[in-house]
Amino acid sequence: xxxxxxVPAEPSSFPLxxxxxxxxxxxxxxxxxxxxxxxxxxxxxxxxLLKVVPPLASLFAAARxxxxxxxxxxxxxxxxxxxxxxxxxxxxTPSKRxxxxxxxxxxxxxxxxxxxxxxxxAPIDGEIVIDKPGKGAFYATxxxxxxxxxxxxxxxxxxxxxxVCVHTTTRExxxxxxxxxxxxxxxxxxxxxxxxxxxxxxxxxxxxxxxxADTSSVIPALARLSSIPA
Ligand code: TIU
Numbered sequence: 001x002x003x004x005x006x007v008p009a010e011p012s013s014f015p016l017x018x019x020x021x022x023x024x025x026x027x028x029x030x031x032x033x034x035x036x037x038x039x040x041x042x043x044x045x046x047x048x049l050l051k052v053v054p055p056l057a058s059l060f061a062a063a064r065x066x067x068x069x070x071x072x073x074x075x076x077x078x079x080x081x082x083x084x085x086x087x088x089x090x091x092x093t094p095s096k097r098x099x100x101x102x103x104x105x106x107x108x109x110x111x112x113x114x115x116x117x118x119x120x121x122a123p124i125d126g127e128i129v130i131d132k133p134g135k136g137a138f139y140a141t142x143x144x145x146x147x148x149x150x151x152x153x154x155x156x157x158x159x160x161x162x163x164v165c166v167h168t169t170t171r172e173x174x175x176x177x178x179x180x181x182x183x184x185x186x187x188x189x190x191x192x193x194x195x196x197x198x199x200x201x202x203x204x205x206x207x208x209x210x211x212x213a214d215t216s217s218v219i220p221a222l223a224r225l226s227s228i229p230a
Contacts, residue, residue, distance in 0.1 A: 003228045007181060007221040009213035010203045014181045015154065016221050018228055022069040022152045023059065024173075026137065026159025026166050026187075028052075028121045029074055031114040033160070036103045038114060041096055044190035049160050052188040053120050055215045056158055059186055060121065062219045066226035069150055072123045073130045073137045075165060076108045076115045083133045083140070136168035144176065154179050156218065157210070158186035163198040170202060170210050180210040183218055 002020055006013040031038040033049050040046045063070055077084040081099050089098055100107050104114030110131060123129055132141045147155075155178045157170050166187050170180045182202050189195040202210040 003225070005221045005224045005228075007211075007213050008217045009181055009211040011207045012211070014179070014211040014213065016156075016225050017154050018225055019067075020152055021154040021156065021225075022071055022147060022150070023063040023156045024137065024158065024169065025056070025060075025070065025072045025121065026157065026169055027073055027075045027161075028056070028117050028159055029076075029115060030104050030118055031102070031108055033118055034104065034114070038096065038102050038104075038107045039190065041102065042093065046190075048190055048192070048195075049188040052158075052160065052186055053118070055183075056186040057120060058219060059156075059158065059183060059215055059222075062222040062226075063156070064124070066222045068156075068222065068225070069152065070123070070127045071130060071143070071146065072117060072121075072127060073132050073141075073143075073159070073165075073169075074110075074115060074117065075132055075135070076110045076112075077133055079106070079109055079111065134168070135165045136172040137165070138169065138172040138176065147178070152178070155181070157182045160188045161194075162187045162189040163191070163194040167198060167201075174209040181218070182210050182212050183215060184212050185214045 003018040005016045033046055084098055098108045105112030130141050130143050137143050155173055157180050173180050184199050199212050203212045
């Protein structure tokens with residue numbers, strides 16, 4: 001029986017299970033977050049995403065100290081765009097589409113500077129980075145195999161953006177049987193209304209596809225998890 005620590009959460013407490021919990025960090029990439037980058041070029045206020053960085057850095061420290069597996073994702077495509085369906089490629093503003101030149105290299109193309117994770121939240125040795133072509137982290141990736149292999153059942157979900165890749169990934173994970181806690185101050189949206197409603201939607205109807213709590217609840221619980229002898 002693995003030790004469990006309950007996190008105060010909505011709509012009910014969330015069980016953090018030692019050895020079965022992973023921290024998922026969605027798409028904290030320069031293209032979405034940096035001033036002058038792709039996200040800002042579309043008229044978005046990247047400050048709304050950057051405010052997630054300090055609490056997320058604190059959560060990283062707590063998760064790593066507790067021995068919780070950390071999995072990072074990056075949204076992006078092959079340089080020849082062979083994994084980008086036309087329905088995705090041909091959307092948006094001409095000249096600011098996937099594969100077009102941007103301030104930090106070709107937009108959302110693997111290997112480009114802008115595609116990579118911001119320096120403040122860079123993965124450390126041993127952490128897994130999942131490259132995903134879609135919004136959900138399970139679609140066309142090895143994430144399911146990675147989590148199954150590690151015996152993971154509980155996910156702490158963080159990153160950007162709340163109503164797009166965080167939601168899609170949480171819904172995919174819930175359908176696959178994972179219990180998902182979305183950490184509210186570690187997810188961000190360019191749109192304040194979507195941030196608020198996006199979090200409401202997860203925990204509505206008795207937690208229709210997940211739980212929600214902020215770092216003031218999650219970090220102390222991780223500290224308690226790390227103090228439990230293996
Ligand atoms: N990572 C992620 O959410 N990708 C997006 O395209 N998000 C937007 O909000 N556009």
